[in-house]
Amino acid sequence: MRLSELARATAVSAPTIKYYLREGLLHDGALTSATQAEYDESHVTRLHLIRALVGAAGLSLSQARSVLDAVDSPPESLHDLLGRAHEVVTEPHHADVDTTEAEGLLRRWGWPVEGCDPRVIGGLAAALASARAAGFVFPEAVLDSYGDAARRMATAELDAIPLESPAAAVRYVTLGTLLAEPVILSLRRLAEQVASGERFEG
Incomplete structure (x- = not known):
């Protein structure tokens, strides 16, 4: 054509x-x-x-180029390929964030800290610190629930990755990472409304 x-x-x-x-x-x-x-x-x-x-996905052209480079010259393993896609859409964090609490959570859940992106761990640490600064401390049981739900979501998402080509896999992971978060937030709020109605309204 x-x-x-x-x-x-x-x-x-x-x-x-x-x-x-x-x-x-x-x-x-x-x-x-x-x-x-x-x-x-x-x-x-x-x-x-x-x-x-x-x-x-709202990526800049330079970010899109990085994703496309991963598509054109994919790493040997799918794990590394997905890591390249995540790398592009992960926000940097301030180097001075104390990640001790966040790393402790991951270890308690049996998650390998060394295999996790330090920027994402930093993001979790910053979020926990912001909550504490506002006078809010997450109950341990609630954080455990978040971790369990996140792990189950991740497993379901990985099960759905199309494997017919690196391009399809990267497209799914990149768009899924960026576009799923508003969906997850909305579902959480809806679930709270339903659970609150069942518990407090009878």
Whole structure:
């Protein structure tokens, strides 16, 4: 298909496609003349992935490039591939955050601290510290419940990862990481409403 047909098939404008080509995010088409190229379904698939990353997931072009690099040159193991995808969407944390409490929680649950991203542990530590600064301390049983629920969610998500290609796996993990969190928050609030009604309203 020509560039104009690729634009129609993907709902991505021709100037944007040309920009992705110039930036190396999208691979070149097969040249049919000095100024014309033919594109195929691999370009359609790649454009859908790019748009999902910079659109629905809200990644910057540099972040999207990092994800696409992982797709194009995947690590040997799926674990490392998923780690690369998570790495792109994980916020940095301040180096001065004390992670002792957070690491203690993980160890109590039997989670290998050494195998966890220090930035995510830092994020957990910062969240716990913010709660404490506001005068709120999470009951141990509640934190244990959170950990158990998170582990079960993670297992279910990993079971659903498409394995037909690195691109499909990275797309699922990246978008799932960014787009699932608002869903999880909404479900938690709805579950609290239901549980509160059952317990206190009879």
